[in-house]
Amino acid sequence: FEAAEIEEGPLGYMVEDRHLYAAFLAAMRAEPGITHLPATTVTAQEAGPAGIAVTLSDGRRLAGRVLAGCDGRQSGTAQRAGIGRTGWGYGQAALVCAVAHERPHGGIAHQFFMSSGPLAILPLTGNRSSIVWSEAEAEAKAIAALGDEDFLAVLRPRFGDFLGPVTLAGKRFSYPLNLTLANAYVGPRVALVGDAAHGVHPIAGQGLNLGFRDVGALAEVLVEAHRRGEDIGAAEVLERYQRWRRFDSTLLALGMDAVNRLFSNDNPILRAARDLGMGAVGTVPGLRRAFIRQAAGLAGTPPKLLRGVGL
Structure with missing residues (x-):
């Protein structure tokens, strides 16, 4: 896939988490409307006809019109709202470095x-790349337990020599891979965002991008509702957010699930089918551009904030 095949610029950008996290924290600290509560967790939430309140681990209570649950795949916000989850494990773990x-x-x-x-070998600044390497759980556990040199000895044959000799450039991490989808993206005065709504396989690197789309869509829905004088936590308002995001993110999650299952095996029939499909994508320009636009987050109608348009 070549970025030159579309008019919107690069297919995407790789940003190291340490820089992205620092930028988020700096932006939040500069925003007077955001209160920084270090080492504090939510222990309870209670929705009512006029708003929702949360109880913090230090005993304080905060109240508002709507609660956005951005608390990951094990979302306490979703659990307290009675929102269940559907999903399965892949029997795989990711080795990241x-x-x-x-x-x-x-x-x-x-x-x-x-x-x-x-x-996946993903370009970083300079002569560095990020590795996201999926292996069967038992094998991944054994590889993760190796020392750095032994780890590299296992990685190098898989990585190849097209970039020359490789060395580690930081810490190594490992985590299990699964698919988990919230059965609803909204509840009484609650909206789920990011991994709290959908945890996907990292095969296409779309998890963070899906979260950005959620943030942009929820902000747009709430701002427009506020301007019309609506209660931003009302069920009909939050349902607009769910209609916008649930189908898109579920479709992508299941698509990545299918790609992982199709490629993570040696079945000769599936191998022939995927070779045929990849050949078609490679030779049909319109199909290839459709895949590029989907991967770049340009398909459909992205929220205004993702298009650089103010609310």
């Missing part, structure tokens, strides 16, 4: 599909 290499990557991302799971 950054590596330095001799040759420049040219801003190109690579994804190698192996029977045990995909290996």
Whole structure:
């Protein structure tokens, strides 16, 4: 896939979490409407006809019109609102690290599909790349327990030598892979955002992008409702957010699930089918551009904030 095939610029950007996290914290601290409560958690929430209140672990209570649950795959917000989840594990775990290499990557991302799971090589600044390497759980656990040099000895044959010798450029991490979808994105005065609504396989790197779309859509819905004089926590207002985001994110999550299942095996029939499909994508320009636009987050109607348009 080449960015030159579309008019909107690069397919995407790789941003290291440490920089993104610092930027988020700086923006929140600069916003007078956001109160910073370090080492505080929510222990209870109670929705009523006029608003919703949360009780904090230090005994304080906060109240508002709507509660946005942005608290991850094990969302306490969703659990307290009685929103269940549907999902399954993949029997895989991701091994994540950054590596330095001799040759420049040219801003190109690579994804190698192996029977045990995909290996993504994602460009960072300089001659560095981020590795997201999926393996069967038992194998991943054994690899994660290795020392750095032994870890590299297992990685190098899979990575290849197209970027020259590789060395570790930071800490290593590992986490289990699963799919988890909230059975509803909204509840009484509650809206779920990001992984609280949908936890997807990292095969296409779309988890964070889906979360950004949720944030943009919820902000747009609430701002427009407020301007019309509506109660921003009313069920009919939050339902607009759910209608906007639930189908899109569920479709993408199940699509990534299908791609992972299709490629993470050695079944000869499936191998022939996926080779045929990849060949079609590679030779039909319109189909290829559709995949590029979907991966770049340009399909459909993105929220205004993701298009650089103010609310």
